[in-house]
Amino acid sequence: MQNWMEWAVAFFLLLGGSFVLIGSIGLSRMPDFFMRLHGPTKATTLGMGGILLGSIFYFSLQQNVSVHELLITIFLLITAPISAHMLIKTALHHQLKAIERTRGERELQQGQQEGSPDTNKAMPEANKKSGES
Secondary structure: OHHHHHHHHHHHHHHHHHHHHHHHHHHHHOOOHHHHOHHHHHHHHHHHHHHHHHHHHHHHHHOOOOOHHHHHHHHHHHHHHHHHHHHHHHHHHOOOOOOOOOOOHHHHHHHHHHHOOOOOOOHHHHHHHHOOO
């Protein structure tokens, strides 16, 4: 039984480490802010979850079930999307430019228009032109 748990610990540590590595490479290699945000929020969060799962299994072999890692996992899964959302809203507010290859250019421009204080008065007219209400 203990051999099975050791394999599970090794699997989750390797899986989590791989996702953290891929997320970190994505953070450094992506060309603009909007693409660069996906590395730490998606892959790294999943990678840290895998590492913490491996840690939970390891410490459950050594002693009783550890609650610390479970609390860290819950905290990480709650705070990562919130911080990513706040970073995107700030980038839209400051009208950060994206490269041409970034998808969702229409939504990006619409979000920048909604975020700027000058165009808040003109938004109902822009929505009528695009067919939205």
